[in-house]
Amino acid sequence: MDDVGSYLLNQFSGGLQSSKVSWKRDLQDLEKLIRRNIENSPAEEKPSLREKLYRLNNILVECQAASFLSREGIISLWRIRNNLKEIKEELKSKDSSTISSNGNSSPQRDDQGNSSNVRDTARQSHQSVSPLVVHGFDDEITSLVKLLVYERSEEKFSAVGITGMAGAGKTTLCQEIIKREEVKEHFVPRILVSMSKKPDGNKDAKIALVERILLSLGVEENTIQSVSNRGLSALICALHVRLMGKKYMIVLDDAQEGDTWFENLYSPLPGKVKWEQSLAYGLPKGYGGTVIVTSRNKDLAKKMVGEENVHPVLPLADKEKCWLIFKDAVVQDGTRFNPPNVELEDLKKEIIRKCSGLPLAARVLGEIMKEKMEEAPAPNGHTVTVQPELSTDSNSNV
Numbered sequence: 001m002d003d004v005g006s007y008l009l010n011q012f013s014g015g016l017q018s019s020k021v022s023w024k025r026d027l028q029d030l031e032k033l034i035r036r037n038i039e040n041s042p043a044e045e046k047p048s049l050r051e052k053l054y055r056l057n058n059i060l061v062e063c064q065a066a067s068f069l070s071r072e073g074i075i076s077l078w079r080i081r082n083n084l085k086e087i088k089e090e091l092k093s094k095d096s097s098t099i100s101s102n103g104n105s106s107p108q109r110d111d112q113g114n115s116s117n118v119r120d121t122a123r124q125s126h127q128s129v130s131p132l133v134v135h136g137f138d139d140e141i142t143s144l145v146k147l148l149v150y151e152r153s154e155e156k157f158s159a160v161g162i163t164g165m166a167g168a169g170k171t172t173l174c175q176e177i178i179k180r181e182e183v184k185e186h187f188v189p190r191i192l193v194s195m196s197k198k199p200d201g202n203k204d205a206k207i208a209l210v211e212r213i214l215l216s217l218g219v220e221e222n223t224i225q226s227v228s229n230r231g232l233s234a235l236i237c238a239l240h241v242r243l244m245g246k247k248y249m250i251v252l253d254d255a256q257e258g259d260t261w262f263e264n265l266y267s268p269l270p271g272k273v274k275w276e277q278s279l280a281y282g283l284p285k286g287y288g289g290t291v292i293v294t295s296r297n298k299d300l301a302k303k304m305v306g307e308e309n310v311h312p313v314l315p316l317a318d319k320e321k322c323w324l325i326f327k328d329a330v331v332q333d334g335t336r337f338n339p340p341n342v343e344l345e346d347l348k349k350e351i352i353r354k355c356s357g358l359p360l361a362a363r364v365l366g367e368i369m370k371e372k373m374e375e376a377p378a379p380n381g382h383t384v385t386v387q388p389e390l391s392t393d394s395n396s397n398v
């Protein structure tokens with residue numbers, strides 16, 4: 001590692017040791033993982049590791065600055081956690097590749113011949129939220145499943161937009177739809193792909209997105225790279241061929257781009273097609289396929305799927321659901337929810353007030369409390385609950 005890389009690593013390690021931050025355990029795991037990568041990686045991969053160190057130092061600063069005093073700060077902590085998971089997956093993949101190249105092991109393959117690295121990356125596309133009981137979305141799930149499965153012709157292509165503020169539960173709603181038995185029976189394949197994931201280096205965002213879609217559909221990584229070398233046109237054509245004749249369901253999660261390339265997903269193939277001109281050309285029409293777009297930007301969703309196909313997700317009307325989500329996040333993996341040093345009713349009121357009906361805010365606060373509980377064993381060996389640092393100032397922003 002060069003002088004810059006060593007400086008960045010020391011800066012990250014020192015900052016981590018001197019800070020009391022959320023997700024500290026994740027950050028410590030990443031420090032160990034990146035040190036191992038530095039030791040085992042060839043010289044040509046050092047710049048990539050240096051870039052990850054830049055990102056980790058920035059994330060550490062964000063963790064130090066993030067506040068529980070506002071709803072925005074809570075949502076920011078969730079984004080930080082997802083960024084950490086993303087970096088960890090990248091480092092683990094690189095770590096496995098390095099071991100393989102040294103002759104110590106090789107990636108396992110599934111029945112379709114996909115390597116474990118490819119499978120893990122694809123699975124990450126639609127499992128960013130670990131499975132917990134979902135509260136407050138029953139009506140929305142039932143309505144959308146009915147619309148997508150029963151209230152349309154078998155061959156008709158459909159596109160649906162789900163919009164709402166950050167933390168309202170758009171991604172969770174789509175994950176629950178994908179898991180419904182009637183959806184599983186009706187749509188094959190079913191994938192969820194993030195549109196907000198930033199591409200590595202200088203890679204074009206459109207190319208990176210289509211590559212992720214193909215990867216999630218089970219296409220071999222080396223095949224994708226071979227097609228990608230021929231440009232965006234070849235990738236869109238390959239996507240079209242892969243989906244031809246299938247009742248697919250593709251969730252494009254967290255759309256943020258305003259480029260016209262993403263618009264009008266209903267568009268059919270023109271007579272003389274120029275594949276690279278639109279994402280829509282990679283989505284075959286006439287076989288019963290469906291695309292769901294989630295976005296905080298309602299105008300963008302309208303441009304992608306049509307105004308009449310946009311469904312807003314509002315904060316939970318029953319604010320008690322946030323308390324249930326909070327408790328579920330604390331007690332996952334068998335952790336007891338028995339706070340001895342706080343009044344339970346006061347904590348409940350504060351959580352409900354702070355979350356403002358946003359499921360993600362409740363989830364984040366629950367996971368932070370769980371982490372604090374695990375870090376603070378009582379003298380008798382039992383777990384002590386530590387209340388999240390929530391402001392009780394009624395004038396604080398929510």
